[in-house]
Amino acid sequence: MATKKNRGLGTGLDAFFSNDPLQDLNQSSEGIKEIELKEIRPNPYQPRQIFDQDKLKELADSIAQSGVFQPVIVKKGVNGYELIAGERRFRASKLAGKTLIPAIVRDYTDEQVLEITVLENLQREDLSPIEEGQAFVTLIKKLNLTQDEVAKKVGKSRPYITNYIRLLQLPDSVKGLVETRKLSNAQARALLKLQDPEAIERLAKKVVNEGLTVRQIEKYIDENQGVNKAAKKTAVEPTPFVRSTRSSLEDLLDTKVKIQQSMRGKGKIEIDFASEDDLARIIGLLNVEAD
Incomplete structure (x- = not known):
């Protein structure tokens, strides 16, 4: 698969490759040797968990007939070798019944292997959103x-x-729908407005069965799942000051902020965060010291 230049990942890879074998393996003869497939261990940092079996079979048929044109990249381990790049060629070669595969042996640290593996896979653009x-x-x-x-x-x-x-x-079952492309990235993000995993699963099935758009999902949640009836009775339209404050907070914190205000003037602020790392970032921006 051709690499698209606008992804901005080339710099990360170039930091590790002087003559990048991922970009120009056909023109490189650097240290290529035949290695037994049984001596190579799969990459433990491989982010891709789902492989298209039909495409893998096509590649295996091609390898069975014509061999492997591009060597895989490996590093020497305590026992045998560890795969760095070329997971599909490695799997297809085994499927084709091959015992040897051409490989380039490189000396990398575990940290470098991790980064190269992740960046190389992101660069190929066929990872699922999950x-x-x-x-x-x-x-x-x-x-x-x-x-x-x-x-x-x-x-x-x-x-x-x-x-x-x-x-x-997302619940595991809904992640599966995203991984199999039954739910789009945008549809899945819309489901996250719900807090209850079971409610997310129920609505995800409805989205798949009825083909709901993102806007329809959000409307459904507002009308049926995400509305607190008591709060609805006491809530008031946000004032210009509240709207401006919310916008300023979102710009400062780079995340979604919700400000709710009651008729009596009281209210609350909700700040979204994606992980503990993201929460720590927000706390730092607010100049709050966490224990």
Whole structure:
């Protein structure tokens, strides 16, 4: 698959490859050797969990007939080798009944392997939204990065990173619908307005069965699931000052803010956050010290 240049990921990969084998393997003969497939362990940091079996079979048929044109990338381990890049070629070669595969052996640290693997997969654009969100979380946890740092590394905005990470809050059954493309990224995010996992699952089934749009999902939640009747009776239209304050807070905190005000003047502020890391970022912006 051709790599699209506008993803902004080339810089992250170039930091590790002097002559990037992921971009130009056909023109490189650097250290290519035949390695037994049984000596190669799958990459533990592989973010892609779902592989199109039909496409994998097509690749296996091609390999069975013509061999592997592009070597995989591996690192030497204590016992055998660890796969860094080329998961589909590795799997298809096994499916084709091959015992050997051409490989380039590189010496990388575990941290470098992690980053290269995640960036290489993000660059190929065929991860599901759930896999992409998990890839961002892996970078955050394993490399101790903030969401802002991940955003810069992959060439995306911080809200983009946050939105994908938020999808991981969905119940497993709904994540499955996103992974199989039965629910779009936008539809799944709209479901997160509900707090109850069972309610999310019920509405997700309705969305799939009836083909509800994002706007229809939001309207349904407002009318049937997300409205507190008592609050509705006492709520008032936000004043210009409240609207302006909410907008300023959203700009400052880079997240959704809700301000509710009752007829008696009292109210509350709700601030969305996607993870503990995101909460820590917000606390820092508010200049609050957390224990």
